Amino acid sequence: MSHRILVVEDHPLLRHGLRALLGSHPDYLVVDEAADGRDAVAKAFHLQPDLIVMDLSLPGTSGIDATLQIRRRLPQQRVLALSDDDSEIHIGEAMRAGCIGCVKKDCAPEEMMLAAKSVLAGRRFIGQDLASLLLDGVLNPEKARDTSPWDRLSSRERTIFKLIAEGGTNRSAAAYLNLSAKTVEKHRANLMRKLRLNSAVELALLAVDLGLVQRPAMSRPLVTNGSSTSLAN
Known part of the structure; x- marks a missing residue:
């Protein structure tokens, strides 16, 4: 009997590669794909597959939020997380959301297949690179506590943070x-x-605090002959 698998990944090339890899196993059947x-969530509810291979960093509803929604309704659903984030916090969030296993997106095909086999059997699985990261956090708790969320951003994320803080949009940053x-x-x-921000306003304020952008000039009233205007400081 084939194990039915749903592949969730927003990058078409990786999604198709995962489908081909998992589909090469005689006991696995990839029943569908999702890109967000x-x-x-909709396909998980409809198909109720044996395994969901879930990208954690999806646009819109994240893989972690999607897993929470799925597991709330289907508590026995087995989810294998795909992470491109070298953060023990991210991995912990995924496992608390209900993922049974987690591997990096650039893991070896053999590790991916072993992870799928383990999660389908109900066993927890952490990829080798991620396990080393978690172990380092356990052995060096002071280092983990001293690392600020900003330090956990990738260079690309920092660049986008600054562009957005300067007033850019997703489209202008993309261009x-x-x-x-x-x-x-x-x-x-x-x-x-990662920065625990809930709005663009919070992002802008943090950028000012970090010295990445200048604080907007404040204005003061200027009274002249009973009327008031304003001058920038």
């Missing part, structure tokens, strides 16, 4: 970086989550 969190707007949206969602 909302579609993943500047020669990326798709969808990719920028994904990076923006990741950095907002």
